[in-house]
Amino acid sequence: MTTSPYILLLETSAVVQTDHNTWRAIAQLGECLLPEIVALEIENIASGKSDGNEATARQFQKLRSQLNWQSTPLSADHPKLMQRSSQNLSARARMSLNIARCAIGVANAYPHKCVVLVSDEVLLRDRIVQLDGESYANLCAIPSAAARQWSRTSQEPPLVQKAHQGIRETTRFTPPPISQTSISNPENQDITQKSHSKKSNFGQIAISLVKYGITTIFLVTILLVGWRSIYPKKFQQFWEKIGLPPLPELFIEPK
DSSP: OOSOSEEEEEOTHHHHTSOHHHHHHHHTTSEEEEEHHHHHHHHHHHTTSSSSOHHHHHHHHHHHHHHTOEEEOOOOOOGGGOOOTTOOOOHHHHHHHHHHHHHHHHHHHOTTSEEEEEOSOHHHHHHHHHSOTTTTTTEEEEOHHHHHHHHHHOOOOHHHHHHHHHHHHHHHHSOOOOOTTTTOOHHHHHHHHHHHHHHHHHHHHHHHHHHHHHHHHHHHHHHHHHHHHHOHHHHHHHHHHTTOOOOOGGGOOOO
C-alpha cells in the first residue's frame, strides 16, 4: 500500500466504458484496486465469455501491469446490503451488492484513507450514499468523469472533500490510549502511597534497632570490663553465679 491518502476502487463500468487515458488519469490519484469479482468479470469480457466491450477489456488487460492495479478480496456486510431469501436478484444486482460490500471492506481495513469507489453505475453510487455516513465517513463514490477531472485539475470532487473531512473529524474525536497512571483513581493512589510509606517505616525501624543493639552491646562490654578491673573478686563471683563460661585470655585477672 502506497503513502497516498486515497484508495480508488474501480467498478467494471469505469474500466470497459472508458479508455486508457481515463485509466492513466485515475492511476495518478492514488492506490487503485479492483474487487476480485470485477477483475474476473473484465477477464471474462476480454476472453468473450461475458458481454461487454471486448476490445477495451483486452486493452485494459494488457495495460493493467503497467497501471499496477491490484485485485482485493476484502468484503464486509451492512444491514442495508443484506439480501433477503425471498429476493430474486439479477446477476447485475448481485454484482452491485458484492462491489458495495467490497467498498465497505476496504473502508474498514483502511479507516484513515479516503476510499473512493469509481463507478458509472448510478444505482451503485446511490447504494454507497445510502450507507451510514458515521460508520463509513471515509467512503464515497464518484463517476469516472469526475475522477478524470480531479486528476486534471488536482481539485477534489465535493464528495471526496466530504469524506476527507469525515476522516479528520473521526481522528479528532478518537480518544487517545489511556495510560495506566491515568486510569488509577485517587483511592488506589492513596493505597499505593500508604504501602510505600509502610515499607519505608519498617526499614527505618529495622535500621534503628540494629544501631541500638550494637550500641547496647558496646556499652555493656565497657561496663563489664570496668567492673572486672575495679572489683575483680565481686565480678568473678557474679560471673560464676550466673553460670557463664570462663572468660577468654583477654580478660585474665589482674595481679
